[in-house]
Amino acid sequence: MSHDQEYLQRHLQDIQRVHGLAHNYEIRAGYQTWLSLIQEKYQQQPSALLALCVDYIESLEAALPISEYKIHYVPRAQAIANFYRDHPEQRQQLIALLNELYDLGKPYFVRQHTYHEYLVKGLLNLKEILEKTQELWNLQQLYHQGDFHFPAGLLDLLDAYIDLLGPYQDLNYDEREPLIKGLQLQIVKTYPEEILNLFLFAIEKEAYFHYWVSKQLFFVLMEQKDKRLNQAEILEKLVQNFDLIIQKMIYAKPFILHLAFSIEKVAKAQQLNRVIVDAMVQIQFTKHSTQSIAMRRLEQIQHKVSELAVAFTQQNTLSSAQNADIEYQLPLSAVTPSRAFYSEMPLVWVDILQQEFSAFDADKKADWQIFWQHVDNVGAKKPSQKWLKKAEEILQSSIQDAYVQRVSGWMTLIEQNSPRNMRIFDSKNENTLKGVLWFLLLLPTQPEVIALLSRVVQIGYRKIAGIGANSTNLANTAIYVLLQYGESGRQALHDLYRYLSYDIAKNAIQKALDSAGEHTE
Structure with missing residues (x-):
């Protein structure tokens, strides 16, 4: 005897015991009145269908909770399901009868919960099972006779798959689930493009859409x-229908990750086209941080898509003259840091810095373009000697003119144009600004530099409710640079340790000072 079968038998015994308890007069009286009405109805309108229902209710099996996986352990429920399958002309009548019988007993129970729990839970489950089964049969018929054209082999597999989902398999969950998963894999591995096309077709034609089949x-x-899905024509369909697909997916992580993977593969094969690029840049991946995808991973996807779109545009510009007319875009992301429960806020400061760059004369613009290219999305915790050597060469240009004042102005701009209840920086902006701070390593010690770095530590370790630190990445970079400024830098860290109350900030400063052989007071 299986676990499910034992459970249902014990459950039936519990229901019978509850009916027999002296204080459960309402259950007994209500049940007897309801049963008398049903039997009277049968005497007036005898039928095989009603006889099955009377037997089901008399046995108290109508109170047993069932599913497609458990129905075969409840013989009277299975008999009604078999009748539904074998008499298509009476299917609507059967559903109507189950509703009528349910409504017939409701008035005799003050507490509807009692009625549901100890008399009709299984009856309601049975009605749901039959309605779901009918949906599957309707879908099956549509597959065979509708507008979507299937390869014959796929139709056979889909028929077998749909049959496994119904209430006519003498298999429990543990026996049936491996068969379902195995058939799913066989279908999608044999007919990947057809399943994709079926899903996209079902989005437009609602009759074809079914949670357990197309979805x-x-x-x-x-x-x-x-890999067979990494084709331009397939990717084109996915990016154009992104919003529709997301609406249909309760859990969209596999789709989002596959789409990002496919975009990179198609781009690497140089098969992107204007339709794909125009559609993919409209997708806001960072809005989907509730899909069990790490926030920074979504930002990385967003940045990669943007970079591929820019590269495509530059490669497909008709002439070098036209390329020259394309304004260099600073390596800063205008993407709102991904937090779906906050309203989307445009990063105004990114546009302002771009406008500042665009206003430079040609020579100055050339110097700053080299600078921005050098700080573009650095990833290491500290700069290499090679990076610093190149930075020192860059600093010999117009970049060094009031560099500290310019960066300090940028930080003011960022603070003034950022909401207080969300992260200021996404991962790309953090890494780019990290490179901006590394340039300070090449400047002599001066109060303005120490003040700027201390300010960045405070900005980075500003605590945001529900999120945490604003940017530990940028704050730790400023701490690292301060340490390189010797005694004045270490003194600034001691001051920050006393000033800041956020434990994460104090721990980071403590660790940095420990590495320099100093201890906080």
Whole structure:
């Protein structure tokens, strides 16, 4: 005897015991009145269908909770399901009868919970099972006779898959689930493009859409990352229908990750086209941080898509003269840091810095372009000697003119144009600004530099409710640079330790000072 079967038998015994308890008069009286009405109805309108229902209710099996996986352990419920399958002309009548019988007993129970729990839970489950089964049969018929054209082999597999989902398999969950998963994999690995096309077709034609068929198979398909899907014509469909697909997906992580993977592969194969690029740059990946994808991973995807779009545009410009007319874009992201529960806020300061760059004369613009290219998205914790050597060469140009004052002005601009309740920087902006701070390593010790770095530490370790530190990455970079400024830098860190109350900030400063052989008071 299986676990499910034992559970249902014990449950039935518990229901019978509850009915027999002296204080449960309402259950007994209500049940007897309800049963008398049903039996009276049968005497007036005898039928095989009603006889099955009377037997189901008399046995108290109508109170047993069931599903497609458990129905075969409840023989009277299975008999009604079999009748539904074998008599298509009476299917609507059967559903109507179950509703009528349910409504017939409701008035005799003051507490509806009692009625549901100890008399009709299984009956309501049975009605749901039959309605879901009918949906599957309707879908099956549509697949065979509708507008979507299937390869014959795929139709056979889909028929077998749909049959496994219904209430006519003498298999429990543990026996049936491996068969379902195995068939899902066989279908999506044999017919990946057809399953994708079926899902996209079902988005437009609602009658073809079904959670356990078109949607679930698409979900499994996305998990496989099938290389055969990394084609321009398929990617074009996915990016153009992104919003529609997301609306249909409760859990969209596999789709988002597959899409990012496919965009990179198609770009690497130089198969991107204008339609794909125009559609993919409209996708706001960072809005989907509730999909169990790390926030920074979404930002990385967003940045990669933007970079590929820019590269495509530059490669496909008709002439070098036209290329020259394209304004260099600073390596700063205008993407709102991903936090779906905050309203989207444009990063105004990114546009202002771009306008500042665009206003430079040609020579100055050339110097600053080299600078921005050098600080573009640095990833290491500290600069290499090679990086610093190149930075020193760059600093010999117009860049060194009031560099500290310019960067300090940028930080003021960022603070003034950023909301207080969300992160100021996404991962790309953090890394780019990290390079901006590294340039300070090449400047002599001066109070303005120490003040600027101390300010960056405070900005980075500003605590945001529900999120944490604003930017530990940038704050730790400023701490590292301060340490390189000797005694004045270490004194600034001691001052910050006393001033800041945020434990994460104090721990980071303590660790930095420990590495320099000093201890906080």
